[in-house]
Amino acid sequence: MTPPLRGSNERFIMAKAKKPKHIAVAGNIGAGKTTLTEMLSKHYRWIPQFEDVDHNPYLFDFYEDMPRWSFNLQVFFLNSRLSNLLEITRGTETVIQDRTIYEDAHIFAPNLHEMGLMSKRDFENYFDFFQTLKQLIQPPDLLIYLQASVPTLVGQIQKRGREYEENIRLDYLKRLNEYYNKWIDQYKEGQLLVINVDKNKFAENDEHFGEIIRKIDSQMYGLF
Numbered sequence: 001m002t003p004p005l006r007g008s009n010e011r012f013i014m015a016k017a018k019k020p021k022h023i024a025v026a027g028n029i030g031a032g033k034t035t036l037t038e039m040l041s042k043h044y045r046w047i048p049q050f051e052d053v054d055h056n057p058y059l060f061d062f063y064e065d066m067p068r069w070s071f072n073l074q075v076f077f078l079n080s081r082l083s084n085l086l087e088i089t090r091g092t093e094t095v096i097q098d099r100t101i102y103e104d105a106h107i108f109a110p111n112l113h114e115m116g117l118m119s120k121r122d123f124e125n126y127f128d129f130f131q132t133l134k135q136l137i138q139p140p141d142l143l144i145y146l147q148a149s150v151p152t153l154v155g156q157i158q159k160r161g162r163e164y165e166e167n168i169r170l171d172y173l174k175r176l177n178e179y180y181n182k183w184i185d186q187y188k189e190g191q192l193l194v195i196n197v198d199k200n201k202f203a204e205n206d207e208h209f210g211e212i213i214r215k216i217d218s219q220m221y222g223l224f
């Protein structure tokens with residue numbers, strides 16, 4: 001017979017687990033965000049929300065001519081992610097999101113500006129717009145950051161073989177990594193879980209994926 005106290009704890013944990021949450025997976029190009037989002041959504045039965053790269057009207061042009069299309073691309077992403085966040089807010093199920101609105105503003109846009117691929121005028125206009133939108137949104141309950149070295153990113157980008165990613169420059173990936181690490185070091189919006197993708201091969205190793213599950217259970221539901 002189950003002791004009353006244990007039963008109360010189990011009901012409390014189930015209630016916490018059923019409360020709708022917003023989990024976001026962040027990371028550089030090729031870090032494995034989509035793969036982890038898929039795996040976690042299946043394990044927890046969360047609703048996955050993916051970045052729609054196949055229907056992005058600017059992505060291919062951007063990689064061909066970054067200075068010309070950088071502002072257009074970033075505004076498209078900003079609008080798309082805001083729409084996704086509004087959808088999450090209106091929903092009643094826990095959602096796991098592939099990439100966040102914060103990454104566009106704190107990593108991709110500043111990097112483009114620093115590299116001379118987005119004008120000062122366009123960057124300031126873009127960032128002011130983001131600051132306005134930020135007041136309307138809530139941060140994720142848990143941010144999972146996939147940290148990876150440039151060689152790991154390159155290997156995974158080559159493995160998936162997307163045509164529009166063939167012209168990505170190594171210095172571009174390196175600069176993005178620097179911005180990501182700076183952003184994560186200063187992240188105060190909510191709970192944070194950092195996964196080192198150089199060491200944790202969750203897509204290929206069940207034990208490594210299990211490590212991520214245990215860490216999420218601990219942070220989200222107080223389970224050990």
